[in-house]
Amino acid sequence: MGKAPEAAHRWFREARYGMFIHYGLYSLLGRHEWALCYERIPAEEYRQLAARFNPRELCIRDWARLARANGMRYMCLTTRHHEGFALFDTQAAPEFSSVATIGRDLVAEYVEACHAEGLGVGLYYSVGNWLDEGFVRGPQADPVGWHRFVTVAQTQLCELMMQYGPIDYLFYDGCPPPETWDAEGVNAEIRRLQPNILISSRCELDEDVVSAEGYTIADPGTTWETCLTTNSSWGYNAGDPDWKTPRQIALTLLTCAHNGGNLLLNVGPDAEGALPAPAVELLNEAGAWVHRHAEAIYGTAPHPFAYADQKLSTSRGNTAYIGLHAYHGPETTVAGIGNRVDAARLLGSGEAVDFRQEGNRLLLTGLPRAMPDPLLPVVALTLDGDPVGVPNPLLNHAKYQF
Ligand code: GLC
Numbered sequence: 001m002g003k004a005p006e007a008a009h010r011w012f013r014e015a016r017y018g019m020f021i022h023y024g025l026y027s028l029l030g031r032h033e034w035a036l037c038y039e040r041i042p043a044e045e046y047r048q049l050a051a052r053f054n055p056r057e058l059c060i061r062d063w064a065r066l067a068r069a070n071g072m073r074y075m076c077l078t079t080r081h082h083e084g085f086a087l088f089d090t091q092a093a094p095e096f097s098s099v100a101t102i103g104r105d106l107v108a109e110y111v112e113a114c115h116a117e118g119l120g121v122g123l124y125y126s127v128g129n130w131l132d133e134g135f136v137r138g139p140q141a142d143p144v145g146w147h148r149f150v151t152v153a154q155t156q157l158c159e160l161m162m163q164y165g166p167i168d169y170l171f172y173d174g175c176p177p178p179e180t181w182d183a184e185g186v187n188a189e190i191r192r193l194q195p196n197i198l199i200s201s202r203c204e205l206d207e208d209v210v211s212a213e214g215y216t217i218a219d220p221g222t223t224w225e226t227c228l229t230t231n232s233s234w235g236y237n238a239g240d241p242d243w244k245t246p247r248q249i250a251l252t253l254l255t256c257a258h259n260g261g262n263l264l265l266n267v268g269p270d271a272e273g274a275l276p277a278p279a280v281e282l283l284n285e286a287g288a289w290v291h292r293h294a295e296a297i298y299g300t301a302p303h304p305f306a307y308a309d310q311k312l313s314t315s316r317g318n319t320a321y322i323g324l325h326a327y328h329g330p331e332t333t334v335a336g337i338g339n340r341v342d343a344a345r346l347l348g349s350g351e352a353v354d355f356r357q358e359g360n361r362l363l364l365t366g367l368p369r370a371m372p373d374p375l376l377p378v379v380a381l382t383l384d385g386d387p388v389g390v391p392n393p394l395l396n397h398a399k400y401q402f
Contacts, residue, residue, distance in 0.1 A: 016253070020124070021075065024083055032235060036082070070290065075119050081124075081173075125170065126172075158190075169197065210225070212261070214227070220260030220302040226263050230283075231278075257302065289374075289376065292348040306336040312325055327371040327377060334364065351372070
């Protein structure tokens with residue numbers, strides 16, 4: 001399991017829920033973080049955005065407060081996206097950074113905010129850089145330019161590892177093939193500088209964290225994370241109305257937990273660094289659900305019974321948590337339980353639920369008529385010991401078993 005120390009993996013896997021932040025020059029345009037590419041904006045014109053970059057003081061504190069208030073346990077900030085603008089102090093390309101334009105090291109502010117709120121520190125870094133001609137031309141067409149581009153990226157990665165104290169997580173993006181920038185050597189150096197860091201396998205090498213962008217994977221043996229954005233853009237997009245619903249977030253988070261993974265939920269602050277109101281509302285509503293269901297989420301084990309029988313379940317010790325993602329009123333059957341069930345209760349209200357057992361079938365008979373949680377109800381079962389699953393004889397093909 002990965003290369004980082006076991007304790008780092010454990011921390012990450014128990015944390016379950018994090019906040020992803022996409023913030024950069026594209027936030028000033030408000031037309032998706034790929035505007036430079038999609039609209040083929042001339043490099044010179046795009047670079048001029050840097051002069052207008054001016055986030056409000058303390059906006060980063062607000063992001064971190066919101067994350068913590070809503071049950072997120074770590075953050076991940078785009079320290080440099082595909083546009084190449086660095087939100088940190090860099091000697092490698094000093095002229096194109098927040099320090100050069102406004103004298104502010106936003107990564108330093110961010111790390112401080114994470115610490116203040118007790119959140120794990122994740123840094124996103126795009127190796128690819130659309131404003132670097134060497135990168136755009138490629139290693140064959142322009143070996144000298146490529147070498148220059150690689151040197152900047154390698155140096156900046158080391159700067160990020162050296163300037164801000166312990167970093168918990170490095171999230172790679174936009175990586176060219178690993179052999180073209182010595183990803184292996186770079187990662188070895190990163191681990192030397194940050195022995196406890198978790199490195200994303202998005203560099204196309206088998207590192208620590210597998211990234212599933214926009215989907216979830218059933219791979220509890222691996223440390224993995226779904227990243228998902230709150231609407232359809234990662235960076236601020238004033239014209240994107242496709243906000244996810246709080247229920248979608250709750251369902252995705254419980255699905256991640258059921259499969260042993262994390263959810264990194266993205267928000268794109270606007271030009272000033274303010275989070276769009278619909279994103280804040282969404283995080284707050286989803287966060288209220290997370291708080292009501294915290295014991296089913298953090299530090300839980302994935303699908304304690306038969307994976308294919310019960311879509312969303314987690315456990316801790318002898319307590320199993322069953323998500324009722326389709327709600328059918330007073331009666332619901334949960335099949336495949338090999339334990340004696342001693343008690344059942346609804347999370348949130350704590351209300352006891354009547355039940356009876358028929359073989360491996362648990363019949364919950366005392367659920368409220370109306371859905372007891374506005375987003376997604378979860379029932380906690382107290383078992384007579386560690387959860388025991390009973391395989392479904394109708395699904396006895398190997399691919400359905402775990
Ligand atoms: C993609 C996109 C990017 C976004 C990222 C988030 O690779 O290029 O804009 O930052 O995924 O996971």
